[in-house]
Amino acid sequence: MDSFASSIVKNILEKVGSYAYEQIVSAWGLEEEIRKLKNTLEEIQAVLSDAEDRQGRNDEQGKLIKIWLQRFKDVLHDVKDLFDDLEIQDRKIMMANHGAAMNKVRGFFSSSNSIAFCFKMSQRISNIWERLDEIKTSKDRFKLSKTPKKEIGMNKSRETHSYVDAHSVIGRDEDVEKIIRSLLHDNSNNVVFIVSIVGLGESDVKNMTKEILKSTKAGLLSYDDSNFQKLQGELRKALEGKKFLLVLDDVWNDNPKVWEELNQLLIGRSGSKILVTTRSKKVASSMKSHLEYDLGCLSHDDCLSLFLRWASIEGQEERHKTLVQIGNEIVKKCKGNPLAAKTLGSLLSLTTDEKDWLFIKDNEIWELKQEDDDIMPVLRLSYNQMPPYLKSCYAYCAVFPKDFRFNSVDLIQLWLANGLISPHKNCEVEYIGMQYLKELFSRCFFEDVEEFVFVYTFKMHDLMHDLALSVAQNELLAVDSGTDSVSESVRHLSLLNSNLFQQKLKHSTQKKLRRTLRTILCPLAVLGSICESDVGNFVMGCKYLWVLDLSSSSFEELPSSIGQLRHLRYFSLSGNPRIRRLPTSICKLQKLQALGLVGCKKLERLPQGIRNMISLRFLEFTTNEEFLPNGEIGCLEYSLQVLSISGCQSLKFLFYDMEQLTALRTLSITDCHQLRRLPCSVNDLTSLENFLISNCAELDLEAKDKDAKSNQGHEKLLSSLRSITITKMITFKALPQWVQRSANSLPSLIIEDCPNFEKLPDWLKTFKSLQKLQIIGCPKFKPSEA
Template identity: 30%
Template sequence: MNVSICFSGLDLLFRVCAPGGLQHRRKVSIMKYCTCRVAYNVLGILFLQCSLIDKAEWRIHEGRVAELLPNLKDAVNDADDLLDEFRWYELKMEVEGNASHSAFIDFYKTTVQGSFNKVNDIQERLNSISGQLEKMGLYGVTPGFDKSVRPDTTPFPNEKKIFGRDKDQKEVMGFLGVPQSKGRACSKRKRASSAVNASTSTSAWNQISNESRIPSIPVLPIVGMGGVGKTTLAQYICNHQQVKDYFELIIWICADNFDVKRLIKDAIQSASGKWTMLDHLASLQHALSHSVSNKRFLIVVDDVWDDALKENEQRWKDFYDSLTNVVQGSMMLVTTRFPDVADRVRTMEPFPLDGLKEDVFWDFFKLCAFGSANSRNDPELERIGKGIVPKLKGSPLAAKTLGRLLGMNLHTTHWNNILESELWKLKQEKTDILPALRLSYIYLPFHLKRCFSFCALYAKDHKFEKGHLAEIWVAEGFVEPQGDIPLDDIGHQYFEDLVNSSFFQEVCGTYIIHDLLHDMAKLVSGHDCFTIRNMRD
């Protein structure tokens, strides 16, 4: 593909429009024509280059492709911005008429005339990058879904029920001191000396909760690899009726970026429902202590990374010191991928969460891929599936995302392509992005990739509203027109497509992105997104 072909024949028209060549009105008319031609050809460039981006992402594991892809995206984004300028000046001239001619002529000169203009710059960059990628063989047809073979009636797994974690859930609830049903005593485990006997009745607890205090809050870490289900387990525990009956207050905060002040503010908001404008550490610590005073509470600190241990663990100490002299029975539950973090923050033995057991995991995988645990109707797909399952390392998240990807095309060719993908050979890095998640991403259509990667701008655990996010996608130009269908409706369908592919999870009427998928969104958006967390950024 030679991008310069898209601009052939325009140079002559540009020269005709030079100052003094024609009367003013005639000149502007021809400039409009030229601008429309340029806009039309830029649209053609975008279509071709977006297709090339889609193909390049299939080989992102190759070093040279990984180097060129951000540059290609930058050039395409510049072309997209140029189209936005075209549209803006077009609307401006419709509204203002002759009054806007001068501004339009200036825009025209900087865009399509002279040796240093935007069109030439974009053209040269795209020619160079696309030429290098084509030499590497990136001009084939991108594998994709045949939506016609997708089973219309296949239900997805019931998200309201945790799968294969009943025993883990009961054990963790016992370690938190939650009274067991039918009077069973909680599990025996080493814990802080301040911990109390879980066999004590709830009514007795309510009687002494305002009288008995402990100097510091006990900390129980749940530790396991990314995607194994730590956050999901913690969520189900928090929503268990016995837990809600036992704790007077449940606080949930996400700690992927361990900014002590932000975390304390989030905890205060979770506890009181009000956002604080305080910014002094001591004042924030006092405010949090006041928010939980006289209440037996559970605080969940989700997704703690090793940055909590920086500055000689001072970050963690500053946060932990906010929760002193608490009502007896209060507990902190921490989830982390890092055993060292779990060992340093704990006051009781960490709870290790491993992948699902082999037989349970296989049933879950079949449920995700086929809509039921029964796959006897296609033994060949079952054979291929059994080759894929060991690569998922018992991760429910990997089974869910890849299982749904496989379920969208029940042809053996599609399943074999997944099984034999080179992405399985990638080493997992610090971010612990599973190859299964990368596969699920690269199989998305280009328009859904853009919408999903855009979400890297938001913080982890951000609660998305479908309508609001769809409006933003429309405003960003990510939503492609489809006849007379309103763009907002198309944006809503994009969102539903991502939900059905497990890129969003529904929680109490809003939606969140799993922390590993959020990591992947940041990885694939790479050079495209910059997130401002505070003014120092």
């Protein structure tokens, strides 16, 4: 992936230029080797932008440049691995000599082991430099330019929202009327009348049943997801004798058997309707739709109106007459496709420079041969104008399946694990990642954006997913039933069900594949049906993994050899219903930045030694411990940014040394029914920005455990707090006094589903920064008293 090359080389050069890394290099006596390596990387970096543009050309030189870029990316990964090894070895030495005199440390560096390691590193660097030097020399024959291309709007972003105003929908009034008439028409001969809308806008029966049941009143109750027969029975019961309208949006499953099975469940009163939207006529046919409605393209005038609205010049046409004229020519080339108009409009909303608009109008990509309904060149054009840091973050998302619902917290951690977020002075990388995400929102690369307190959820349009796959080339693969084989060039791999592992990877002996893989995701997997040793053996052979997501797997235990995956930065077992203990060797993963263990309901305790995971920034977990020990999580003072404690049914006490977490920005405590008090050390979390408490039945937010430091911190102002969210708290009646200490900073206060909450305190009127006050589902609360 070309965009990955730019991100990785930037990440490497930033690391090499840091003071901390200069100290490591100096300690090993590798200054000269690293200097040569750095200079060569900088020289190649200067022409990367031109190379990335020209590799897409359909000529001989374009193909050669693509091969040249692939060789460069291979070397970059080896450089990153080498730097990891240097850091890990340096930390190992420092930990081994913790508290030792300086002469002893120096003695360790002069030991035979260290000399051997240093010699080995020197050889690796020399080998890498020779390969880089050859790549640098070979680039000359391509005559690549060092002049950076202009990227439109990279310094400006725009806030977005998920609300759609019906009046803002352009050019579909007649379509809407026809569809509504068909839905209101009495079709007494058909118990359930199906209308399919086909336009440019995959589930199995179990998942669809679950989602449909959720939308009914009965769905407000909780059911055992594993008991499909019970889910079916509850859905039949919920729909029995009722007249319903069911809307299924963006459907892709075209298996007639699936719809036949679902139809057996959807038996309601005569006059019930199902409205389906899809981009595939095959789907509409497989569902045996009674009415198939083809939306078709927008008229030119409607398409122009849509374009101008997203370009942010609607209502300013007189002021920007030349831009409107250029826009009119651009819209002609969109051929009535609303997604094309919206995407290019959002791109140009970031600039009013006529040269930028003319660049889009006259771009050579319009000259490529394309079908009348081919939108890909338009989307590629929008992609090409993005800065490299956005390209790589966007393209990585294609490792997930179509229609996958992302959440911002997890995705940003994955970007971070892959080195796709560049640090900025005085800004945490998580904040920078959120800015990347908002910029992608503004450019329409994601849709269905919803905000939940400090988390966004969203989807990627299927055409945007296709684009991401195309720009990712052969480095990224989502393995499904149609996948014939897994290429050795794949670096980021996702498996979408358990059988695929057995079919595609169990017998894999491709040594290079195991070395090149950086990501293994099983986002929808339940791997319990496979021999765990097969999975373990394959994964443990991938020594250079950065990301391992085994969410919803059914392992009872992990091999102790997981500690050998020392390059691992992201690891998740969230949703595993069987695992009881984690091997202590997992605490050897010094590079690990994110650890997900939420929903591991049988996990007896966190591994002892978690304090040694000195890079950990994100930790979420469920355990059966009654108390969390001191001297573990509390020791992650300089790294931990997000701490989420969820579903710990036996938990009575949190760790008392919480005040040491000076970098903690998000604290979430949910579904811990035995927890009665928070430690007083919570008062000392002066970097805390987001505080969420939910469904902790016994928790008294006013009370504090009388720990050893109970007299400290009470008078501190919580000046960093950005949001306080309190939901599903039965005992909660009034805001605790400690909230008053954030009077000068707090913008958001949300209280939901707290049946005994009665009133707001008078001191809330002094909150100068409060912008959002939301109180929902609190029957005893009287607004007049606010």
